[in-house]
Amino acid sequence: MAKIVTFISGKGGSGKSTVLVGIANELALSGKRILIADTDTGLNCMDVISGVGEGAVFNWGDIFNGSCEVADAIYPSLNIENLFILPAPKEYNKDFCPTILKDLLRLISDNFDFILIDAPAGLGQNLTLALEPADEAVLVVNDDVFSLKAGKKAADIAESMEKSTTLIINAFRAFAVKNGLLPSVDEAMDITEIGLLGIVPFEANLNFNASQGLPYLRDTRATNAFLRIAKRLQGEKIDLPEQWR
Ligand SMILES: Nc1ncnc2c1ncn2[C@@H]1O[C@H](COP(=O)(O)OP(=O)(O)O)[C@@H](O)[C@H]1O
Ligand SMILES: [Mg+2]
DSSP states (O other), rough: EEEEEEOOSTTTTTHHHHHHHHHHHHHHHTTTOOOEEEOTTTTOHHHHHTTTTTOOOHHHHHHHHHHSSSGOOOOOOOOOTEEEEEEESSSSTEEEEEEEHHHHHHGGGGGGGGEEEOOOOOSHHHHHHHTTTTEEEEEEEESSHHHHHHHHHHHHHHHHOOOOEEEEEEOOOOOHHHSSEEEHHHHHHHTTTTOEEEEEEOOOOOOOOOOTTTOOSSSSSHHHHHHHHHHHHHTTOOOOGGGGG
């Protein structure tokens, strides 16, 4: 049975989708079978980032409507083996019940090692739908007070649903923290009141949008952070690099 992890953020633009795809890529490259389930209907770029792009005809809303079979809406990534995408509907149907995704993922969970769900930004009922199937949640924030406070609200919703939640600080700029311009890692944990899963450094040109023909480059500072987080999600104990401790 797959471990299901929902990535939440509270506010858009924290890099949630980028971080999710990076971690999914590292898990898949290590030989695990990975499904990304997109729930971000308005900004459902997951199929594009992962390279499925225009080839994605069906989504999980179509499965619900009976317009296609489950297997029709699951697309293999074009450039990474073992990675599959279940795209989001273009808009939410008011008839979707909160457990629609949970019920669907339960049916296919045995085919994967991990299912990573990209939650929508915001705090509404679509966030609840994305959290419902999760064994655990991961909050992705930028290291600024606004992102941390919005993230805390999303984490509170996850907690109210009894989903244990850990924190990824993304686009981390150590020099700005050192100069007192941004919260320290400790302060970020204090504001969100959750424990740290990982830190992803700011990396200019961190763009591996496969549909633009951009490859996923391993062994950069950011992608090494994705690899460390992928290992931690599998229960390995991997220390933070010294400069962030
Ligand atoms: N660690 C990072 N360093 C630099 N830029 C990043 C980083 N993570 C994400 N970005 C950039 O931030 C923007 C928003 O990322 P995205 O993943 O779409 O955010 P979200 O899904 O939270 O809305 C994108 O242009 C992405 O390339
Ligand atoms: Mg996104």
